[in-house]
Amino acid sequence: MEKNTEAERRSWRQNPEAVQRDILSVALTEFAAKGLSGARIETIASRTRTSKRMIYYYFGDKLGLYTKALETAYMTVREGEAALDLADLPPDEALARLVAFTFDHHRKSADFIRMVMIENIHNAENLAASQIIRDMNVTAIEKLEDICRRGQDAGLFRSDLDAVALHWQISAASFFNLSNRPTFSAIFGPDLFEEKAQARLRAQIVESILATALKPSALHGIRSRGAIPDSDTPTE
Amino acid sequence: MEKNTEAERRSWRQNPEAVQRDILSVALTEFAAKGLSGARIETIASRTRTSKRMIYYYFGDKLGLYTKALETAYMTVREGEAALDLADLPPDEALARLVAFTFDHHRKSADFIRMVMIENIHNAENLAASQIIRDMNVTAIEKLEDICRRGQDAGLFRSDLDAVALHWQISAASFFNLSNRPTFSAIFGPDLFEEKAQARLRAQIVESILATALKPSALHGIRSRGAIPDSDTPTE
DNA sequence: GACGAATTGTACCGTGCGGAACAATTTGAG
DNA sequence: CTCAAATTGTTCCGCACGGTACAATTCGTC
16 A cells, blocks of 8 residues: 555656646746746746656756747737737727727736736847747737728828837837836826726727827717727636 | 055055945946846946945845835936926927927936836835835826816816826836837837837827827817927937 | 044855756657 | 657756855044
8 A cells, every 4th residue: 555655656647748838837927927037947847747857858948948938928919819800890990999909908918918028128139039929920910000001091090100100009008007017006006007997098098099090180079989898808 | 566566456445425326326237237136246246346245235135236226216217307397388288398208208218217127027016115216206297287287277188187197108108118129129120219210109199198188179280299399308 | 543433355155046967767669 | 579769757966146254444533
């Protein structure tokens, strides 16, 4: 009865994919929480069903693990974005939807946001080195470019509109809302980050970005457009 | 002739304030560049005119040094902001100026931005613990609140305008513009961060934020307001 | 010029942590 | 069954790096 204890302890079943997924999931959380140099490989290993040995076996070194975790974060978030279909909406409404969706989606992607923050601290060196991520983002802006083109063709949007500049503005609000929440609420209090205030902020930036995109002549009564129903993506 | 070499090596003049300033200046750069855990005390010491010993003598430990560096960053940036006087401008123009100034001022405060990024990675724990910083920021938003009140009294601004929410939006664009430059330009190219494009972005957010603040009835011809002369603060 | 407090120099310690060595077990192919 | 390749367990190393001990020098003050 006591004999097989030792044998059991030293026996295992192989399951490479599951092991790698397990490691990556833990690593992502840990890197997102502590940063590249702040995260501890041993801590990651301990939160895993396997050992530190496996991390080095599958990912080589700390940077290799970090890079894969970064790619995982990007992939997850891009998958979420792909679910959004705006092709059959009029351009102004499509843009409003896109902004509201981006705002909501960022709020649900805390780990991704934090990984991007960390990458920026490191001057995006690892991101720039990852061909996978660069490829993924080539298509990330296509949706917005399509909306811009349709809006201009319809005479609704300004003719000098730049999709990348617009994306910059949408990202800025949606990203900052999460990335700077700690300092912002430490200084100005947590009110702005409660549900009701967040809904108001969302309406505010939807409006504000429509004002950027629309021709002055089309700029009447955009107020109502802020009241967009909550994004239909389930929060699981 | 060779005798005093050893004596010289072991002799020095005291200058506590200069030593502390020297250390803080180097530490700020180093922490801003590498993060709290990424920065090396020994590296900081080596870039200093003094030794590692002095860092521990004056600042106790790594976190003490980091906290002081953070406070220094805040103080420097707030001093820069204090130079701006908008009291005798009409509220809409004052707001436009404030936005443009904030955008420009952030661009010149790279170290400050990076320190705030790092604080956010650490959930603002050190910032929240610093009474000095909390006090400094109580007055940081007063300028904007004054503009809002004047704008509402004049019937120009929306009556439900929230100064903190407006500040959030201004900060988001100005902050993101620096904080996420590495990842953004790694993905979409560096064009958006060259002088001409930056001037356009600045005009874009000035407009966009005026659209948030102004009553719809006052929302005509704000286009021109984007063209604000470069901030008069010398870049030294 | 002597004495104590404030500064600074030098040398060192403890250990946390990234990583490697080496051996054992499992699995699939033939 | 055999054997090599893939996967995992165990154990330890090297050293970078935060922090300290102890001594020396400087400086104000009386």
